[in-house]
Amino acid sequence: xxxxxxxxxxxxxxxxxxxxxxxxxxxxxxxxxxxxxxxxxxxxxxxxxxxxxxxxxxxxxxxxxxxxxxxxxxxxxxxxxxxxxxxxxxxxxxxxxxxxxxxxxxxxxxxxxxxxxxxxxxxxxxxxxxxxxxxxxxxxxxxxxxxxxxxxxxxxxxxxxxxxxxxxxxxxxxxxxxxxxxxxxxxxxxxxxxxxxxxxxxxxxxxxxxxxxxxxxxxxxxxxxxxxxxxxxxxxxxxxxxxxxxxxxxxxxxxxxxxx
Amino acid sequence: xxxxxxxxxxxxxxxxxxxxxxxxxxxxxxxxxxxxxxxxxxxxxxxxxxxxxxxxxxxxxxxxxxxxxxxxxxxxxxxxxxxxxxxxxxxxxxxxxxxxxxxxxxxxxxxxxxxxxxxxxxxxxxxxxxxxxxxxxxxxxxxxxxxxxxxxxxxxxxxxxxxxxxxxxxxxxxxxxxxxxxxxxxxxxxxxxxxxxxxxxxxxxxxxxxxxxxxxxxxxxxxxxxxxxxxxxxxxxxxxxxxxxxxxxxxxxxxxxxxxxxxxxxxxxxxxxxxxxxxxxxxxxxxxxxxxxxxxxxxxxxxxxxxxxxxxxxxxxxxxxxxxxxxx
Numbered sequence: 358x359x360x361x362x363x364x365x366x367x368x369x370x371x372x373x374x375x376x377x378x379x380x381x382x383x384x385x386x387x388x389x390x391x392x393x394x395x396x397x398x399x400x401x402x403x404x405x406x407x408x409x410x411x412x413x414x415x416x417x418x419x420x421x422x423x424x425x426x427x428x429x430x431x432x433x434x435x436x437x438x439x440x441x442x443x444x445x446x447x448x449x450x451x452x453x454x455x456x457x458x459x460x461x462x463x464x465x466x467x468x469x470x471x472x473x474x475x476x477x478x479x480x481x482x483x484x485x486x487x488x489x490x491x492x493x494x495x496x497x498x499x500x501x502x503x504x505x506x507x508x509x510x511x512x513x514x515x516x517x518x519x520x521x522x523x524x525x526x527x528x529x530x531x532x533x534x535x536x537x538x539x540x541x542x543x544x545x546x547x548x549x550x551x552x553x554x555x556x557x558x559x560x561x562x563x564x565x566x567x568x569x570x571x572x573x574x575x576x577x578x579x580x581x582x583x584x585x586x587x588x589x590x591x592x593x594x595x596x597x598x599x600x601x602x603x604x605x606x607x608x609x610x611x612x613x614x615x616x617x
Numbered sequence: 618x619x620x621x622x623x624x625x626x627x628x629x630x631x632x633x634x635x636x637x638x639x640x641x642x643x644x645x646x647x648x649x650x651x652x653x654x655x656x657x658x659x660x661x662x663x664x665x666x667x668x669x670x671x672x673x674x675x676x677x678x679x680x681x682x683x684x685x686x687x688x689x690x691x692x693x694x695x696x697x698x699x700x701x702x703x704x705x706x707x708x709x710x711x712x713x714x715x716x717x718x719x720x721x722x723x724x725x726x727x728x729x730x731x732x733x734x735x736x737x738x739x740x741x742x743x744x745x746x747x748x749x750x751x752x753x754x755x756x757x758x759x760x761x762x763x764x765x766x767x768x769x770x771x772x773x774x775x776x777x778x779x780x781x782x783x784x785x786x787x788x789x790x791x792x793x794x795x796x797x798x799x800x801x802x803x804x805x806x807x808x809x810x811x812x813x814x815x816x817x818x819x820x821x822x823x824x825x826x827x828x829x830x831x832x833x834x835x836x837x838x839x840x841x842x843x844x845x846x847x848x849x850x851x852x853x854x855x856x857x858x859x860x861x862x863x864x865x866x867x868x869x870x871x872x873x874x875x876x877x878x879x880x881x882x883x884x885x886x887x888x889x890x891x892x893x894x895x896x897x898x899x900x901x902x903x904x905x906x907x908x909x910x911x912x913x914x915x916x917x918x919x920x921x922x923x924x925x926x927x928x929x930x931x932x933x934x935x936x937x938x939x940x941x942x943x944x945x
């Protein structure tokens with residue numbers, strides 16, 4: 358069972374310290390949501406987990422320091438779904454999903470049967486089999502999100518980190534993507550997603566990590582973590598949290614008034 | 618067209634072009650005389666023309682065309698920009714500046730390897746300067762502006778070097794270096810260019826799938842195991858060695874790396890890796906055909922190769938302009 362641990366992780370971009378002293382442990386089979394205001398350091402923290410930015414402290418996957426692992430070796434252990442949907446070349450969906458097999462291929466080698474099977478499985482899970490011959494740059498936002506998700510699944514890594522996978526998706530497609538993330542966690546993967554929609558995060562995540570100004574402000578189950586006081590402190594908003602249903606729902610009223 | 622047919626068809630086209638290049642020239646030789654010369658029983662004139670003139674010229678056109686086409690495709694893949702190309706980015710002109718400096722300041726007399734080495738050095742310096750100027754920007758405009766700056770600097774340097782040269786014939790040479798030519802090349806030139814082209818091509822073709830991963834952006838490519846710094850270094854050095862070696866013998870022939878990937882890409886699955894090898898073979902065919910063209914067009918002075926490729930390159934820019942303006 359895969360584990361990911363952060364030990365006093367810090368990241369400075371230029372002179373600005375974006376992530377400070379973050380320590381946390383993540384286990385297989387859980388979906389963890391990282392939430393917090395814009396500029397809080399969520400994406401930078403996610404990038405630090407993949408050794409994409411130089412960081413102090415240590416990020417370890419199964420005890421191995423990610424910064425010391427060879428790139429391809431790390432890529433086979435953590436799949437990454439980055440922010441944004443920019444595609445630079447008009448590849449077909451199947452070809453794009455196939456990029457997920459890159460960490461498994463030696464230079465100049467051909468795609469093996471096992472890779473082809475992994476691509477099929479990923480496309481089936483993300484429900485893009487019928488799009489396989491379409492050009493990815495010509496897909497709708499929802500179709501493209503599912504295709505990029507399939508690309509991350511094709512890596513077949515035991516851990517998956519998704520950075521704002523719901524950005525620019527309509528509510529229906531947001532549910533589709535969250536269901537996919539949930540399903541991955543339910544198959545025993547370690548899944549971490551940077552999210553903005555608190556109700557979505559509360560509904561699907563096992564655990565929420567609230568980040569503000571580069572540090573962890575709260576860490577626990579959505580019911581424990583999401584309180585009006587915390588939302589006022591982190592986002593500066595007044596909100597009501599309904600906890601009567603199957604999951605907490607957050608209704609925001611407006612900017613919090615500063616105390617007199 | 619079936620994609621599996623692309624490489625065989627391109628190879629057949631290149632072979633046909635190469636044979637035609639051996640058959641055509643200012644001196645009209647019959648196929649019979651050339652065949653006799655090729656088999657070692659020909660008359661001295663036909664033998665000399667075939668082995669001393671047409672064969673090295675054809676071999677150079679193949680090698681130079683191949684590396685220019687390949688470098689264009691590789692740079693476009695790495696920079697995610699369909700306008701990237703050694704001449705558009707100023708690399709070819711910087712290599713020419715290195716070659717000119719070697720020739721006209723006498724460094725080339727020290728050792729035969731100095732001229733190609735300085736051409737490679739010029740190309741390497743220009744690419745490093747380009748990457749420094751354009752930074753991590755993915756905007757085509759930034760890159761083209763940086764390329765324009767680098768290229769203009771190199772052309773100015775070449776013109777200045779030839780201006781200041783004590784050699785009275787230098788001015789006439791400016792055109793050859795800036796436009797490129799394969800006139801009067803011998804096997805000596807093939808020996809200089811071929812190793813550079815082979816090494817450069819091998820570096821550009823190695824692990825080309827890393828370029829495909831960049832379609833998702835640098836972060837995603839790194840998370841897929843691509844070592845971006847190593848990839849950049851390999852492309853930079855591979856392009857510099859290959860293009861530097863080509864320019865050292867043929868001058869700065871432009872636009873081959875722009876034209877060929879553009880024609881090839883629609884015939885592939887459009888991934889950068891799939892365009893590399895076909896662009897190399899297509900580049901070889903294009904330059905051989907262009908070189909046949911400059912020989913059979915009846916002009917007092919032989920046309921420069923770069924003039925022909927520049928004419929062919931303009932429509933590619935027009936297509937981009939029309940797409941930008943959404944006319945097409």
